[in-house]
Amino acid sequence: MSRIHREDEDIPYYKVLKDKIIEDIESGKLNHGDKLPSERELAEQFGISRMTARHTLSILEREGLVERRVGAGTFITNKRIELDTITFNSFSKNMLGRGYIPSTKKLSIQRIPAKAVLAKKLRISEGEELIAIKRLRLVNDTPVAIEESCIPYKYCVGIEDLIQEDASLYQLLEEKFGIVLVRAQEYMQVTFCDESESKLLRIKTESPCILLEAVAFDKEEREIEFSRSITRSDIVRYYSELRLR
Amino acid sequence: MSRIHREDEDIPYYKVLKDKIIEDIESGKLNHGDKLPSERELAEQFGISRMTARHTLSILEREGLVERRVGAGTFITNKRIELDTITFNSFSKNMLGRGYIPSTKKLSIQRIPAKAVLAKKLRISEGEELIAIKRLRLVNDTPVAIEESCIPYKYCVGIEDLIQEDASLYQLLEEKFGIVLVRAQEYMQVTFCDESESKLLRIKTESPCILLEAVAFDKEEREIEFSRSITRSDIVRYYSELRLR
DNA sequence: CAGTGGTCTAGACCACTGG
DNA sequence: CAGTGGTCTAGACCACTGG
Secondary structure, eight states: OOOOOOSSTTSOHHHHHHHHHHHHHHTTSSOTTOBOOOHHHHHHHHTOOHHHHHHHHHHHHHTTSEEEETTTEEEEOOOOEEEOOOBOOOTTSSOOOSSOOEEEEEEEEEEEEOOHHHHHHTTOOTTOEEEEEEEEEEETTEEEEEEEEEEEGGGSTTGGGTOOTTOOHHHHHHHHHOOOEEEEEEEEEEEEOOHHHHHHHTSOTTOEEEEEEEEEEETTOOEEEEEEEEEESSSEEEEEEEEOO | OOOOOOSSTTSOHHHHHHHHHHHHHHTTSSOTTOBOOOHHHHHHHHTOOHHHHHHHHHHHHHTTSEEEETTTEEEEOOOOEEEOOOBOOOTTSSOOOSSOOEEEEEEEEEEEEOOHHHHHHTTOOTTOEEEEEEEEEEETTEEEEEEEEEEEGGGSTTGGGTOOTTOOHHHHHHHHHOOOEEEEEEEEEEEEOOHHHHHHHTSOTTOEEEEEEEEEEETTOOEEEEEEEEEESSSEEEEEEEEOO
8 A cells, every 4th residue: 555656745646646647648658549457456556545546537538538438447548630620810810809908918038949840840950049939818807828939030030129018929020020921720629728827827727728739931931930829718719700602 | 414305316416416506507596706605515505425516516617617716615607708710610511631531420300490599590580490400420430520500491491301411511502492601600619518419429428529609691691500519629620721811 | 713625535335348 | 247437425634715
């Protein structure tokens, strides 16, 4: 009945177990379809009660990482189908013209080297310098979304001194750097926020959120911006008016 | 310590309590900002243990109906901000041209009188006849979305005998009834599926899903169709390619 | 400082799945 | 029929909130 070792005594047992399972999924030790030990086994192995093990599995289930089947067990699920349906988001736009008061809070502006994944998306070399701009969007002082934009620094040298609270990034790119974004490729999905996101958005950790990832191109078909936004789904509803033909 | 009365012995206590609270919200007995009894009070009032009361509140919290604050209590939250951002869904379209095999299963076709809310959306009289078509969309035999379309029957008399499995509803409207849909107003939000939806989609009850509600108009600006779709968010990702100007 | 939700325990009985 | 997750109990200690 020996307890699992907790590096940090403040981390609750259910979280330790959760992190362990997620790590095993990310490292490839656990794969789609694999069976987890039963709740009773997990409880015994980790020296916790079955209810605590269940708590962990409930969270993982809500996040879509595991699937439980009565009488059979708990299984890893890790699959995604990609749908070719059109959606749209440009949070900075005129999205709030109906009695809401939008505002923006700068969270951070940093010059960082591009990691491999990001470099590929922006078609630049790994390690090339990027400007990363992280902002919090609010409506009537309620936080609604976290937006992060990454732009190769070569396209906008000095931008970090020009960005104002509540200013449009696209407008700035156009007026100061002559860069006009004309096209974007966008992915939208539901995700669950992590702890730091939940604090900024003032929602509970693991709440479902809208994740939007986009690459924007200028008229020379250059990849200019990679953006990633996390939007609260509990108080947000999207509206659109569209032509069917 | 008297148990709450269970009409149906098969309904678990946490569900009975959940339904009771939802009913109080829907009837207006509980409003945004109201404080619920504490977990210990709920447990005592309903003759259940505190852990069971907590289970109920966890579900309501995940659905965004209540908010818990340590030391303060549990409060009703029932607010939505509407965002003016464009999105799009036309599930029946060419959305799956990339190696996926889409299919459609008819669930039900019924002629029903329009309820007040629906009548208003379609600008017809309450009680006017509608055709309600409910279909399940699958990709590679995995259920992905439930779609329900409601059309005033006067626009498509006899349609119930024409609908084929896997046929496009819009195409049918155009070819057989001369109705061309040209414009739609659409709302998109994240929601949580109920029990019957979860069974059809083969996911757990209360999983987050994309809810899309739309009204489609023809070229004479007549409201032709109200549609409502519930899409799994665990395996679906939306893609869009868009022009920014 | 009384009350709150967060975490946790060590049990119990149930219906169900799968070999 | 052994094992599984689902439901449920009656306790416990904790940090935190708010009057």
